[in-house]
Amino acid sequence: MRRIAILFVLLALSVSPGSSAIAQSIVVDPPTYDFGDMMQEETRTFTATIRNDGGGLLIISDVVPDCGCTIPEMKVKEILPGESAPLEIQFNSKNFTGTVIKAIKIHSNDPMSSVANLVLTANIHSLLDITPDRRVAFLRSLQGESESQVVNFTAMEGHDLEIKADRTMQQFFQVEARNHVDGNPSRAELVVTRPADMEPGNHHDIVRVETNVKGMPTVDLDINAQVFSPIEVMPRRVSFRFQPQFQVNLRLKPFHDQDAFKILSVTTDLSELTIGKTITIPNGAYAIPITGSPIGADDPRAIHTKGRIQGSITIKTDLKAMPEIIVPVTYMVRM
Structure with a gap:
């Protein structure tokens, strides 16, 4: 009798609503x-x-x-x-x-x-073979030197190809479209040039290339550039914000190790800053300690600027490619 009861329970569980069966x-x-x-x-x-x-x-x-x-x-x-x-x-x-x-x-x-x-x-x-694949990158570029890269376009199945591009969206870079490359009507190229006067930093732009290819009337190419000055300065800008005491080390290093340079002078137009003795560190680099403290809220400069103090540090060098470096300095005074 007990065995029959157990079998009944097992049968009930096997058909219960929660059963995966x-x-x-x-x-x-x-x-x-x-x-x-x-x-x-x-x-x-x-x-x-x-x-x-x-x-x-x-x-x-x-x-x-x-x-x-x-x-x-x-x-x-x-x-x-x-x-x-x-x-x-x-x-x-x-x-x-x-x-x-x-x-x-x-x-x-x-x-x-x-x-x-x-x-x-x-x-x-692909309707078009594009090499490199829609990306142009200028890595570790030096300010003062111009560079160019070529993007190659080839129409599939031997169709005639025409491309057109006059400018990039941000106009950071220069572009030139060339058709019928080497006399081949299926080939074209876009020459992308980074100008020599591009400011140090990271730059991003897009160029829209028009084509005569049915189904692909435009092609967008990403362009990136990482530009360095002949002398790398870290940080490029100094912001002390509301700090009660100022302390920062400016580090200077040549972009090319062979371009050794000397620091001739370091000055500032902010009298509350003190410029310490320049320290020579390995690999032709320098460190310049900067200390100081903010002016008071009753200072005429703080009143005139509503507490937004701006100035700069000027560094003179003997490197012809970069005889002067200006580092912007900002901080805030609680009014």
Whole structure:
């Protein structure tokens, strides 16, 4: 009798509402889909089926693509047992080339598989071969020296190619478009030049290149430059803000190790600053200690500037490429 009771309990548990045997179960059909051969900037659509093979109500809580190139849309989010709902997918090949693999994660209340995957693949052919790939970088460039880089464009399948670009968006760089390179009507190049007078620092710009290629009328290229002065100064600007006491070390180092230089003088137009003795450190570098304290709130300068004090430190050197260095200095006075 006891054995019969135990068997009855086990049978009841096996068919209870919480049992995974009759719970909702998500099936993605097909689990993978290949868009096949595509051209860049081409859009294609595909509809997958989300099916509930379980016994409970399947609820889709979210559908998340791993790329902005893929847009999924699922209007029906609650699926009864044995029924299905469409998952519409729009895929844009953008600027990809070669084999591309993307995934869509489907979140649901399936107790055995709360996240299901739909994998998308495509083999994308370029309308234009662009080398380097849409990026131009001038790394560790020296102020006072001009540099140029060439971006090569080649039309696929031997089509005639024409490109045009007159300026960059920020006009930080100079550009020149050249067509029919080496007499080849399928080839063009864009010459990007960093001007010699570009200020030290990091600079970013974009150039929009117009083309006669159907399906790719414009191409945007990112341009970056990291420019250094002949003498690197750290920090380039000094801001003491509301500090009650000032202390900073200006460090100077030649961009090229062979360009040794001497510091001839260091002055400031802020009388509250004290310039310490210049310290020579390895690799032809120098450190200049700066100390001081802010002026009072009753000082005429503080009253006139409403507490915003500005000045500079001037460093004279014997390096012809950079005989003078001006370091801006700012701080605030509590009024």
